[in-house]
Amino acid sequence: MIAKKILNKLAGSSEIRKMFEEGNRLKTIYGEDHVFDFSIGNPDVEPPKEVFDALIDIANNPVPGMHGYMSNNGYESTRKAVADKRSAESGIAIAPGAVCMTTGAAAAMNDTLHSILDDEDEVIVLAPFFMEYTGYIENHNGKVVIVDTDDDFMPDLTKISEAITPKTKAIIINSPNNPSGVVYPASFLKNLNDMLIRQDHVIHVIADEPYIDLIYDNTEVPCVLKYIDNLIICFSWSKSLSLPGERIGYTLVSPRHKDYDDLTNAITLSNRTLGSVNAPAIWQRVIERTINAKVDTSSYERRRNLLYSNIIDAGFDAVKPSGALYIFMKTPKGLTDDEFKSICAVQNLLIVKGASFAKPGYARLAFCVSEQTILNSRRAFFAVAEELKIEHRKEL
Numbered sequence: 001m002i003a004k005k006i007l008n009k010l011a012g013s014s015e016i017r018k019m020f021e022e023g024n025r026l027k028t029i030y031g032e033d034h035v036f037d038f039s040i041g042n043p044d045v046e047p048p049k050e051v052f053d054a055l056i057d058i059a060n061n062p063v064p065g066m067h068g069y070m071s072n073n074g075y076e077s078t079r080k081a082v083a084d085k086r087s088a089e090s091g092i093a094i095a096p097g098a099v100c101m102t103t104g105a106a107a108a109m110n111d112t113l114h115s116i117l118d119d120e121d122e123v124i125v126l127a128p129f130f131m132e133y134t135g136y137i138e139n140h141n142g143k144v145v146i147v148d149t150d151d152d153f154m155p156d157l158t159k160i161s162e163a164i165t166p167k168t169k170a171i172i173i174n175s176p177n178n179p180s181g182v183v184y185p186a187s188f189l190k191n192l193n194d195m196l197i198r199q200d201h202v203i204h205v206i207a208d209e210p211y212i213d214l215i216y217d218n219t220e221v222p223c224v225l226k227y228i229d230n231l232i233i234c235f236s237w238s239k240s241l242s243l244p245g246e247r248i249g250y251t252l253v254s255p256r257h258k259d260y261d262d263l264t265n266a267i268t269l270s271n272r273t274l275g276s277v278n279a280p281a282i283w284q285r286v287i288e289r290t291i292n293a294k295v296d297t298s299s300y301e302r303r304r305n306l307l308y309s310n311i312i313d314a315g316f317d318a319v320k321p322s323g324a325l326y327i328f329m330k331t332p333k334g335l336t337d338d339e340f341k342s343i344c345a346v347q348n349l350l351i352v353k354g355a356s357f358a359k360p361g362y363a364r365l366a367f368c369v370s371e372q373t374i375l376n377s378r379r380a381f382f383a384v385a386e387e388l389k390i391e392h393r394k395e396l
């Protein structure tokens with residue numbers, strides 16, 4: 001018999017995964033080009049050439065011991081490369097000891113939450129949010145406290161401060177955001193910090209930043225290190241270098257954090273005891289050599305534009321995302337998320353319900369699918385609009 005808590009989670013398990021399976025089923029019936037599966041955010045741009053060059057060079061020039069155990073926070077030289085990059089961006093001196101290399105952002109967040117949460121401690125998340133946060137927080141016996149954002153998905157400082165209790169341990173911010181694609185402005189970060197440091201206990205800000213390099217329209221993402229004191233960054237190269245299967249990322253504790261020494265030690269310990277032990281050796285070496293490389297985001301930007309036009313031209317509403325891989329469109333008034341999803345499915349248009357991101361009344365569409373699929377999907381958006389008697393803004 002498996003644990004009851006896992007049994008419950010299995011029962012409610014991932015909406016997105018179910019959509020993925022449904023997408024594959026429909027594709028075998030109707031063919032790839034006639035199923036518009038916008039449910040999964042799997043980055044599809046190949047990693048930059050520098051990454052392959054580094055990998056080949058490392059494989060061709062092995063050094064003794066390069067596959068051995070290491071310090072649990074990773075190679076000093078890799079951590080130094082990360083720290084130097086973040087120092088240059090922020091103007092704040094960051095030592096390699098601030099960094100712990102992890103198996104992606106998921107592990108970075110679990111290491112962090114394991115290090116800070118006592119039983120029943122509360123973690124504030126801002127809706128809409130990446131649904132896995134609930135699992136990460138509950139893994140470490142924390143409680144999820146959901147605070148809504150405004151119509152443009154911008155956080156509301158008053159609502160956040162009203163949600164704070166003596167049990168509040170942390171707030172998670174995710175900008176560029178999954179699922180909305182919005183970027184939080186510097187003024188929000190500054191005001192958040194001012195409010196948090198006035199509290200009578202430390203409230204950690206966990207900045208989950210896997211989309212920081214997927215940015216459109218030359219939007220500037222404010223550097224969190226400049227604005228937040230009690231900060232832990234969770235970063236990953238899953239999207240920045242299109243390496244989600246390789247599992248490589250890091251935590252970085254701000255040198256201004258009140259608990260800097262304890263936290264850096266605790267995260268390193270958690271990285272080991274939660275089972276990662278250390279991040280993959282070869283990928284740390286690749287990262288060290290390609291620290292400033294990024295994927296080419298031009299095709300994501302093109303596809304964002306095409307999908308956004310389909311949605312808006314057909315007559316629907318959405319905030320245009322400045323980053324990440326998703327459009328979080330508004331669903332028409334008077335329909336439940338399930339009803340809208342079913343109407344879309346009739347046109348082979350697969351979306352994820354807003355309720356899966358704690359924000360009913362919306363639907364998430366990932367634009368990391370082929371340009372041809374997005375072009376072909378235009379008529380499906382128009383057909384859904386017609387079915388719902390929504391007036392088109394443009395011609396098909």
Ligand SMILES: Cc1ncc(COP(=O)(O)O)c(C=O)c1O
Nearest residue numbers: 104105106130178208236238244
């Ligand atoms: C907002 C957000 N945080 C964290 C993750 C986990 O990323 P990683 O692959 O680095 O574990 C994802 C993955 O999609 C995400 O969207």
